[in-house]
Structure formats: structure tokens, C-alpha cells
Amino acid sequence: MDRETKKILEYEFGLAFLESLGDYDLENIKHDDNPDFIVKTEKHIGIELTQIYNTIQSKYPRIYLEGSWDSLMDASKRIWENNNLPNAHVSINFNQYSPIRKSKIEEKAMELVDLVKNHIPPIGESWSSNNNPNLVLINGISGFNIERICDYNHSIWTYYDHIWSPTLKSSIVQKTINKKEFHRKSYLNSCDLIWLVMIIHGGRASGNFIVPKDTIECEYNFKFDRVFLFNTLPRTIHELNGKARQK
Structure with missing residues (x-):
């Protein structure tokens, strides 16, 4: 995810949080x-946002995987179109546990296009590798689907993965708070109160968690005036409990 996209998402998450809170x-x-947002009330409230990303079994942050897959989809779509292949909706299923190196993206994309183009269905039909168990796939890919139900005016390449969603542990939440504590004091130059909002965004697998009750009810250490856990899709807000500490 590039910096500009991250800033746009941050802005949308911040507005969604404040709208869900409903008081401003x-x-x-x-x-x-x-910080990321300043709310002007009798006292100016600074709001710092941070997104929590999950880590898969290989210890790579899942967002690194998604970044490499995004790049692979972009490269594959470009090669597909440059070769004037029929417009189609192509979805790839990944089963790898490490990111694709940037130096290998183009090579991998050409390999993927060569595989997919041999199975293009006619308009009005779709094709799935699930129905072809003897098909030899390339490394890191567990299957793919090609859909041409109608006569599309452009191609779309997307992906899925089957990596489980982890549990959000209180230790991860505390670690996230600790990382932001370092900046908290400097924010007081522009506002009177500082809130921390930790974002869980299940719109992508990298931000998807199972959040147990004990994580929400745990008592955390922080100096922020208020700390929240905000789940963007159901728009649920949990204010976290904190031990009294000298600020």
C-alpha cells in the first residue's frame, strides 16, 4: 500500500470512527x-489512528503478502491486455506464506498469464481449476477461476487466500499502544487531550481478526486520555480500560 492510499484510508477510518461515536x-x-485528527471543542482533542495488522504463521505481516499480490495482479493484468487477450474476470487463489520479491514480480506474472490464457472460456461461460484436478499449477497458487458470463469491456484480476484469521490477543494491543506512546507527548503542542484509536479493518485479510471478550475487557497500561478499538466494517467501538499512570 503506497503512502497516498494509506492517507486516504486513514481519513476515511477517522471520519467513520467519529460518525460512529456520534458526538461531534x-x-x-x-x-x-x-496527530491525525484534531476535533475542536472547548478543549481540542487530538486523535491518533493506527491500524493493527495480523501476522501469519511464517512471521511475515500479512500486509506484505497482500502488497506483493497486488503488484502481481497489476503486472498480470497489464501483460494480459498488452497481448490483446479476451476481457475476463480472473481470480487467483494463493497458498504461499512469504511475499513475492519485487525482482520476481514480472517473471511470475508472465508465468501466471501463460497458465491462465490456456483456459479462457467462451463468452457466457466460466472456468475453474477446481473442476480440473489434474491441472499442474505454478508454485504458490492453489487454483484460479476465469469468468466471462457477459461480454466485459475490460479485464479484472483479483485474488483470494485461505490463510486463517488469528485471534487479537491483549499482548498485541498493548504492544500497539506502546509504539504510539512515544509520540503522545509531542501531540500536546497542538491539542489538550489525546486519544488513540486502533483500527481493525476486515476489508482485507491483513486487518482481519477474531476479537475475544477478554481482549476487550483487559486492563491496559497507557497515558492517553482515552483509547479505543474500532472495527470498521460493523463500525463497533470498544473503549479500553487503562491503569492510572502519571502523564
Whole structure:
């Protein structure tokens, strides 16, 4: 994910959080960097956002996998179109546990296009590797589908993975809080109160967690005035408990 995309998502998450909280006039909100949002009330409230990403069994943050898969899909779509192949919706199923190196993206994309193009169905039909158990697939891919149910005017390449969603442990939450504590004091130059909002965004697998009750009810150590866990898709907000500490 590039920096510009990250800033756009951050802005959308911040607005969604404040709208879900429901107590603030959005006209009195300023999008900033230090912290990410400032809400102008009798006391200016600074809101720092941070997204929690999960880590898969190989110890790679899942977002690294998604970044390499995004690049592979972009390269595959470009090669597909440059070769004037029929418009189709192509979905790839990944089963790898390490990111694809940047230097290998183009090579992998050409290999993937060569595999997929041999199974293009006619308009009005679809094709799935699930129905062809003897098909030899390339490394890191467990299957793919090609869909041409109608006469599309452009091609779409997307992907899925079958890696489980981990449990969000209280230790991960505390570690995330600790990383942000370092900056908290500097934010007081521009606001009176500082809130921390930790984002869980299940829109992508890298941000998807199972959140148990004991993680929400745990008592955490922090100096922020308030700390929240915000799940973006159901728009649920949990304010976390904190031990009293000198600020």
C-alpha cells in the first residue's frame, strides 16, 4: 500500500470512527499529521489512528503478502491486455506464506498469464481449476477461476487466500499502544487531550481478526486520555480500560 492510499484510508477510518461515536460536528474536525485528527471543542482533542495488522504463521505481516499480490495482479493484468487477450474476470487463489520479491514480480506474472490464457472460456461461460484436478499449477497458487458470463469491456484480476484469521490477543494491543506512546507527548503542542484509536479493518485479510471478550475487557497500561478499538466494517467501538499512570 503506497503512502497516498494509506492517507486516504486513514481519513476515511477517522471520519467513520467519529460518525460512529456520534458526538461531534464533522465541520469542527481537522485532518492533520501530528496527530491525525484534531476535533475542536472547548478543549481540542487530538486523535491518533493506527491500524493493527495480523501476522501469519511464517512471521511475515500479512500486509506484505497482500502488497506483493497486488503488484502481481497489476503486472498480470497489464501483460494480459498488452497481448490483446479476451476481457475476463480472473481470480487467483494463493497458498504461499512469504511475499513475492519485487525482482520476481514480472517473471511470475508472465508465468501466471501463460497458465491462465490456456483456459479462457467462451463468452457466457466460466472456468475453474477446481473442476480440473489434474491441472499442474505454478508454485504458490492453489487454483484460479476465469469468468466471462457477459461480454466485459475490460479485464479484472483479483485474488483470494485461505490463510486463517488469528485471534487479537491483549499482548498485541498493548504492544500497539506502546509504539504510539512515544509520540503522545509531542501531540500536546497542538491539542489538550489525546486519544488513540486502533483500527481493525476486515476489508482485507491483513486487518482481519477474531476479537475475544477478554481482549476487550483487559486492563491496559497507557497515558492517553482515552483509547479505543474500532472495527470498521460493523463500525463497533470498544473503549479500553487503562491503569492510572502519571502523564
